[in-house]
Amino acid sequence: MNRGRILLFATLRDYTGSRSLEMEIPAGTTVAVLTEMLIKAHPRLEKVRTSMMTAINREYARDEQVIPENAEIAFFPPVSGG
Amino acid sequence: MNRGRILLFATLRDYTGSRSLEMEIPAGTTVAVLTEMLIKAHPRLEKVRTSMMTAINREYARDEQVIPENAEIAFFPPVSGG
Amino acid sequence: MDSPTYLALTQDAISPDDLIARITTPGTGAVVLFTGIVRGITTHGETRQTSHLDYEAYSPMAEEKMKQICVEIRERWSAVEGIAIAQRIGQLDAGTITTVIACSAGHRDSGVFEAARYGIDRLKEIVPIWKKETGPDGASWVEGHYHPAAGE
């Protein structure tokens, strides 16, 4: 078990009301599972389920990727800079 | 007959030693004929004969074009700005 | 060959003059610069007005991705010498420069046009920055569309 810090941006920040969250992340948790945990904790995220993206240690992550210990985790919508 | 003023630029200025020349230009003179007159007056221009260009009233001119009266005439090498 | 790289994620005004100077080397004969500007009036589709945009960034990752874009550009256009990428964040009014991508090279036929185009396309795909648009009808987040592959 590992207390993880999750960063949230743009619409995800608005829907959760937070810039960052702390969550208990069991060892072996994948990105897909963590996404479900996050949506369960913040049901308003349901509507961006298919568009939200995850970065682990500042790199775009795969759904099946296992979250390493002490990772920097971020969830956000598709980018719109420029 | 018409006393014409001819502007010269870049290498043509160097070869003639002048920024502008005055020449007697008979009525009906074409660009090709004027070019020959100019080379005859300034034989160093022989070596740029094939590359030199003519503008009449600030527009690229054809060899067979007749020089109108009171025209602004310019001779110069291919451009190299930018 | 000098290969200056200048990256900025900044709250301050972006100066193309300054960025061009930063990527001008003794071998530079050509710079192509793209700049994005806050449109006050958008006429693609339905016409709408924008008073300002608010940009936010996931800064450390954005800086990493800007570096990555430079690597990608240099892999594709080996004649590119200098690269500058700047993105301004915070509240930006209509008419304000939001981003600049500039590439320098010896000559204009070296890929600098394509490299700058590639740079702005990639910035809009992979750099984690978002903007919220405020107009007469209120504010809303601008939706991106691209989903980078893992590790992209």
Next chain:
Amino acid sequence: MDSPTYLALTQDAISPDDLIARITTPGTGAVVLFTGIVRGITTHGETRQTSHLDYEAYSPMAEEKMKQICVEIRERWSAVEGIAIAQRIGQLDAGTITTVIACSAGHRDSGVFEAARYGIDRLKEIVPIWKKETGPDGASWVEGHYHPAAGE
């Protein structure tokens, strides 16, 4: 649609910042700017050094031809809003901006990249400007190659 046009044949320093501001309209979301710079070191072919270039222009015709390039750009890329073309003349040291072509539009996919590229290509073909290069071995005129058709 606003269509500002700004042309300059000048002895003074050219500021891309200034030119971008001049062609930014309420509808502008993208500007592509090309700038030519005096190369101190040229490595195309044999390596050579340049200390400065001296530019001269047939000014009234050059201004006409710069206008013509704007017309040609607008005929080809109707989405282009603003166009700025500037050429500096006089003695310009290595590292100095010699020319700028900038085009503005609502969006980057509107032809602004192609329009700016076309602009600099045409400037080097039809605008009567010449440069003499001075380096360690003395000075010589740079040879152009393009022969415009009559009336081009």
